[in-house]
Amino acid sequence: MEIYEVVTYFTLLLLLFSAARVVTTSNVIHAAISLVFTLALTATLFLLLSTQFVALVLVLVYIGAVIVLFLFGVMITRAPLGKNAELDNDKNKLIGATISGAIFLLFSYILINGFDGEIVITSGSSTELLGEILLSRFVFPFEIVSFVLLAALIGGITLARKDEALVDEDQI
Amino acid sequence: MVKFDANFLAETELVYTDGGILAEFSWSLVVLPFVAALFITFIGKYLPYKGAEIALGTIALIFIYSVSLMFIHITEGVASEFFVNVGSIGQFDIEFGWVVDGLSIMMYFVVGTVALLVFIYATNYMEGEIRYTFFFTSLTLFAGSMLVLVSSPTLIQILIGWELVGVCSYLLIGHYWEKKDNSSAAMKAFITNKIADIGLMIGIIILALNTGTLRISEILYQSTHDYEKLSKVAFAAAILLFIGAMGKSAQFPLHVWLPDAMAGPTPVSALMHAATMVTAGVYLLARMFPFYKSMAPEALDIVMLFGVITLLGAGLIAIVQDDLKKVLAYSTVSQLGYMVAAIGSGAYTAALFHLWTHAFFKALLFLGAGSVIHAVHSNSMLEMGGLRKVMPKTFTTFIIGTVALAGLPPFAGFFSKDEILASFNHEGETTFFFIAVLGAFITAFYMTRAVSLTFLGEYRGHGHPHESHNMMTTPLLTLAVFAIASGWVNIPGVYTGFTDWVTTRKTKIVEYHPESFDLFALSSGLIAGLLGIGLGYYLYQLQGSAETGDDKIKIQPVWTVLENKYYLDHFYFRFIIDPIKINISKAVDKFNTNVIDRFINGVGQIASLLGGVVYNNLDQNGIDRFLNMSSSGTDSFGGRVKLLQTGRTQQYLMLFLGGVVTISLLILFII
Amino acid sequence: MIVQPVLVTAAALFSLGIYGILVRRNAVMVLLSIELILNAVNINFIIFDSMLADSLMQGQIFTIFIITIAAAEVGIGLAIVLMLFRNRQTANINEFDLMKW
Structure with a gap:
C-alpha cells in the first residue's frame, strides 16, 4: 500500500467524519465550521486526484464565499448560537435515518457492483488544457452560467432588501 | 367550379356569343336582392327612409344590369349557362347556376323594369303603413326569388325559386294579417300553390330519374335526340309540370287564389300579376317548350284546352266584379289563359310576347288602380266615378293601359293578342280561335265597364279624392310609354326582333311564327275589341249605368253564377x-x-x-x-x-424519498 | 487506486445530506445539508473524470458549473430564508406551513 493511497483513505475517513458532524452537531456555528472542513477535505481529495483547478475553485468559491454567506445567514436569522438541543426535529430522526441509510445502502450496492475493479490513474496537472476547453468548447454554457449567477445576484438582492413598508411597520 | 357549358353549340342556326363577362357575373342579379334583404332586415329601421333606399338601390342596380344584358343581347345575341356544383344526391349532381339566354334576359328585363317602377311607386304608396321596412324586405325577396327562378339552369333551382316565390307571396299577400280575410287569402294562395307544387315536384323527379340529370338543357337535348329514355314518361311528366304551372300561373281550376290575393297591398298585386309569380308558370312552360313540342304534343293540346277555358271563364267573371282590383285580377287570369293557350298551340314566341306586353300594361293598370284606391280609400267601383277630372294623369295612363289590354292598334296588346290569334288560326283550331276572339271582346267590354264606373260619370264616393304624388304618377307615365311601345318590337313583316330574342337559346325552338299579318285574325280581333268597347260604352255611358253604378245586363241566372265564380269555391x-x-x-x-x-x-x-x-x-x-x-x-x-397535506416540506420530502427508495428496491431486486 | 472507496464515501456524503435535510429544523442548516449533497455529486464527477481520462475533461467542467450554480443557489436560498425570517420572526421550517390543508 502506497503512501498515496493511505493519504487518500485517511482523507476520505476525515471527510465522512466532518460531514457527519455537519448534520449531527447541535451547534450552528460548529455545523458551518464542519462544512468548511468537509469542503477543505474534498479539495484535498481533488488535489490527490490531480484536478488542481477544481480544488482551487472549491476553496475559493465555497470556503471563501458560500460559507461566509452561511455565517451571515446564521447570524441574521438569529439562530441560537452555541449548544442548542432544539436544532433537530426529533420526530423525524428515526425516519430520516432509515431513509438516508437505505439510500446509502442502495447507492453503495450499485456503485460497488458497478465499478468493481475500476481504477484511477492520476496524471499531472491539466489546468492549462482545462482553461482552453472551458473557454473554447464550453464557452457558451460558461457564459450562460455567468448570466445565471448575475440573475441570482440580482434576485438575492431584491429578495433580501429591506422592504420600506415593513420597516415602517416595525418602527410603529 | 364554374364552367361554361358548350354542349350544344352546334344546335341552333342562330348566331350567338357566350355573353362575356357580363353574362359571367349575372349571378349578382340573383344574389343582390338576398343580400339587400338581409341588410334591410337588420339595419333598415335605422335608415332615414326605413330601408326603402336599399331596396330601391338594389332593384335599380338589377334594372341597369338587365338593361345592359338586354343591350348586348340585341346587338350580338347571348346564350350561355354557368353551373356551380354544391354536392350530389346519389347519381345526381346538385347544381345551381345561372342561365343567360334570350328567354332569361327577357325575364330579367321585365322583372327589373316592372319591379323598379313598382318599388318607386311603393315608397310613396306604402308610406306610413304598418311594417313598412318588412314590406320592402319581402318585396326585395320576392323579386330576388323570381330571379332565382328565371335564372335557373337546373330543375332543382327552379323548384327552389318556385317555393321561394310562393313563400314571399304568402308574406306579401298577408301583409295586413291582422284582418282575418287577408291572412286567409294568403293561406289560400299558399295552399293552392302548394297543391300545384306537388305536381311540379313529381314531374321533376320523373324527368330526373329518366334522364339521369337535373340540367334543363340536357333534358331538352335528350328530348330532341334520345327518344327511348323519355318517351314512356313524357306525357305524365309534361302534365305534372303543367299542373305546377297551373298553380303559379293561375289556370283553371287552380286560379282561385289569385283574385283573393288582391288582399295584399296594391304594389304587391302589380308586381305579382305583371312581372313575377304568375309569369312563372308560363316561363316554365316556355323553358320546357322543346320538350313539350317533341315528346308530348298531346300534353300541349291539354295545355291549350285549359288555357282557353281559363281565358273565357275568367273573362266572364271579370264582368260582374265590383271591386276594381278584382276586375284586374280576373283580367290577369284571363290573359294568362291566352299565354298558356298560345304555348299549347305551339306558339312559343306569341306566348312570351304576350307575357312581355302584358307585364307592362297590367302593371300600369294595377298601379293606376292603386292610385285610385289610394285616393278614394275604397276598392269598390260603386264608390268611385268621375275621377277623370281630379286625377287626370291616372286617368290618361289608365286609359292607355285599357286600350292596350283591349288590343287596339298601335298599343302593345294589339300586336301580342293578334299574334296569338294568328297562331290559333294557323293551327286550324277554329273553335279555340273563336273563343279567343270572344275573349278579346269580353276583355274590351269589362275594361270599358271598369273605366266607365271608375273615371266617367259623377263621383259617388265620400271624401275628396285628389291626384296622387309624383312618386306614384311617374311610374305610371313610364309604364304608359311601355304599354304603347312595347308591342312594336315584334310586328310581323316589319320588325321581328323579339322573336330572335326569345328564340336565342341553346336548344333550337321549332315553332310557328307568322311572317306577315294574318288579316283574318287581325280583323276579327280588332272588331271584337271595338265591339266590346262599343257595347261597354253604350251600356255604361249612354244608358247611364255609370251614373248610378247599376249594371243593366244582370241576366239571370248567368249573373249569379258568375258572381259566385261558377261556384268553384263552393x-x-x-x-x-x-x-x-x-x-x-x-x-x-x-x-x-x-x-x-x-x-x-x-x-x-x-x-x-x-x-x-x-x-x-x-x-x-x-x-x-x-x-x-x-x-x-x-x-x-x-x-x-x-x-397528509401538512404543509411541511420535510414530510413531503420524506414521503418522496421513501417512494424513490421503494421503487429502486423493486427495480433492483424484484423485477 | 481503486475507485470504490471514493464512490462509497460520496454516497455516504449524499445520504448524510439527505438526513440533514430531513432532520434539521433550521432552514439555514437545511441549506447546509444541500451543500453536502452537491459536494457528493462533485466528488463523483471528479472521480469519474479521472477514471475515464476524458480528453474534454467534462467532469471537471461540470463540477465548476455545479459549484457556480451552488453559489447562486445559496445566495437565493439565503435571501428567501431571510425574507421568511423577517416576516415570521423564525427560521424554523416547521412553522412554514402555509400550504397546509
Missing part, C-alpha cells in the same frame, strides 16, 4: 275542404282519442307504475345507497388523507 269547400274538415278530421280525431290516446295513456300508466317500482327498489335502495355510500366514503377518506 265546390272546393263542399267537396274537398269540408269533407276533410268534417269527416276526415272527425274520424282522425276519433281515432286519435280512442286508439292512439288510449294506447299512449296505457303506455304512460305502465311506465308510471314501472317507474314507481324502479324508483322504490332499484333507485332508492340500490343506486342511491351506493352513490350515498361512495360520496360519504370519499368524504371520510378525503378527511383522513388531507391530514
Whole structure:
C-alpha cells in the first residue's frame, strides 16, 4: 500500500467524519465550521486526484464565499448560537435515518457492483488544457452560467432588501 | 367550379356569343336582392327612409344590369349557362347556376323594369303603413326569388325559386294579417300553390330519374335526340309540370287564389300579376317548350284546352266584379289563359310576347288602380266615378293601359293578342280561335265597364279624392310609354326582333311564327275589341249605368253564377275542404282519442307504475345507497388523507424519498 | 487506486445530506445539508473524470458549473430564508406551513 493511497483513505475517513458532524452537531456555528472542513477535505481529495483547478475553485468559491454567506445567514436569522438541543426535529430522526441509510445502502450496492475493479490513474496537472476547453468548447454554457449567477445576484438582492413598508411597520 | 357549358353549340342556326363577362357575373342579379334583404332586415329601421333606399338601390342596380344584358343581347345575341356544383344526391349532381339566354334576359328585363317602377311607386304608396321596412324586405325577396327562378339552369333551382316565390307571396299577400280575410287569402294562395307544387315536384323527379340529370338543357337535348329514355314518361311528366304551372300561373281550376290575393297591398298585386309569380308558370312552360313540342304534343293540346277555358271563364267573371282590383285580377287570369293557350298551340314566341306586353300594361293598370284606391280609400267601383277630372294623369295612363289590354292598334296588346290569334288560326283550331276572339271582346267590354264606373260619370264616393304624388304618377307615365311601345318590337313583316330574342337559346325552338299579318285574325280581333268597347260604352255611358253604378245586363241566372265564380269555391269547400274538415278530421280525431290516446295513456300508466317500482327498489335502495355510500366514503377518506397535506416540506420530502427508495428496491431486486 | 472507496464515501456524503435535510429544523442548516449533497455529486464527477481520462475533461467542467450554480443557489436560498425570517420572526421550517390543508 502506497503512501498515496493511505493519504487518500485517511482523507476520505476525515471527510465522512466532518460531514457527519455537519448534520449531527447541535451547534450552528460548529455545523458551518464542519462544512468548511468537509469542503477543505474534498479539495484535498481533488488535489490527490490531480484536478488542481477544481480544488482551487472549491476553496475559493465555497470556503471563501458560500460559507461566509452561511455565517451571515446564521447570524441574521438569529439562530441560537452555541449548544442548542432544539436544532433537530426529533420526530423525524428515526425516519430520516432509515431513509438516508437505505439510500446509502442502495447507492453503495450499485456503485460497488458497478465499478468493481475500476481504477484511477492520476496524471499531472491539466489546468492549462482545462482553461482552453472551458473557454473554447464550453464557452457558451460558461457564459450562460455567468448570466445565471448575475440573475441570482440580482434576485438575492431584491429578495433580501429591506422592504420600506415593513420597516415602517416595525418602527410603529 | 364554374364552367361554361358548350354542349350544344352546334344546335341552333342562330348566331350567338357566350355573353362575356357580363353574362359571367349575372349571378349578382340573383344574389343582390338576398343580400339587400338581409341588410334591410337588420339595419333598415335605422335608415332615414326605413330601408326603402336599399331596396330601391338594389332593384335599380338589377334594372341597369338587365338593361345592359338586354343591350348586348340585341346587338350580338347571348346564350350561355354557368353551373356551380354544391354536392350530389346519389347519381345526381346538385347544381345551381345561372342561365343567360334570350328567354332569361327577357325575364330579367321585365322583372327589373316592372319591379323598379313598382318599388318607386311603393315608397310613396306604402308610406306610413304598418311594417313598412318588412314590406320592402319581402318585396326585395320576392323579386330576388323570381330571379332565382328565371335564372335557373337546373330543375332543382327552379323548384327552389318556385317555393321561394310562393313563400314571399304568402308574406306579401298577408301583409295586413291582422284582418282575418287577408291572412286567409294568403293561406289560400299558399295552399293552392302548394297543391300545384306537388305536381311540379313529381314531374321533376320523373324527368330526373329518366334522364339521369337535373340540367334543363340536357333534358331538352335528350328530348330532341334520345327518344327511348323519355318517351314512356313524357306525357305524365309534361302534365305534372303543367299542373305546377297551373298553380303559379293561375289556370283553371287552380286560379282561385289569385283574385283573393288582391288582399295584399296594391304594389304587391302589380308586381305579382305583371312581372313575377304568375309569369312563372308560363316561363316554365316556355323553358320546357322543346320538350313539350317533341315528346308530348298531346300534353300541349291539354295545355291549350285549359288555357282557353281559363281565358273565357275568367273573362266572364271579370264582368260582374265590383271591386276594381278584382276586375284586374280576373283580367290577369284571363290573359294568362291566352299565354298558356298560345304555348299549347305551339306558339312559343306569341306566348312570351304576350307575357312581355302584358307585364307592362297590367302593371300600369294595377298601379293606376292603386292610385285610385289610394285616393278614394275604397276598392269598390260603386264608390268611385268621375275621377277623370281630379286625377287626370291616372286617368290618361289608365286609359292607355285599357286600350292596350283591349288590343287596339298601335298599343302593345294589339300586336301580342293578334299574334296569338294568328297562331290559333294557323293551327286550324277554329273553335279555340273563336273563343279567343270572344275573349278579346269580353276583355274590351269589362275594361270599358271598369273605366266607365271608375273615371266617367259623377263621383259617388265620400271624401275628396285628389291626384296622387309624383312618386306614384311617374311610374305610371313610364309604364304608359311601355304599354304603347312595347308591342312594336315584334310586328310581323316589319320588325321581328323579339322573336330572335326569345328564340336565342341553346336548344333550337321549332315553332310557328307568322311572317306577315294574318288579316283574318287581325280583323276579327280588332272588331271584337271595338265591339266590346262599343257595347261597354253604350251600356255604361249612354244608358247611364255609370251614373248610378247599376249594371243593366244582370241576366239571370248567368249573373249569379258568375258572381259566385261558377261556384268553384263552393265546390272546393263542399267537396274537398269540408269533407276533410268534417269527416276526415272527425274520424282522425276519433281515432286519435280512442286508439292512439288510449294506447299512449296505457303506455304512460305502465311506465308510471314501472317507474314507481324502479324508483322504490332499484333507485332508492340500490343506486342511491351506493352513490350515498361512495360520496360519504370519499368524504371520510378525503378527511383522513388531507391530514397528509401538512404543509411541511420535510414530510413531503420524506414521503418522496421513501417512494424513490421503494421503487429502486423493486427495480433492483424484484423485477 | 481503486475507485470504490471514493464512490462509497460520496454516497455516504449524499445520504448524510439527505438526513440533514430531513432532520434539521433550521432552514439555514437545511441549506447546509444541500451543500453536502452537491459536494457528493462533485466528488463523483471528479472521480469519474479521472477514471475515464476524458480528453474534454467534462467532469471537471461540470463540477465548476455545479459549484457556480451552488453559489447562486445559496445566495437565493439565503435571501428567501431571510425574507421568511423577517416576516415570521423564525427560521424554523416547521412553522412554514402555509400550504397546509
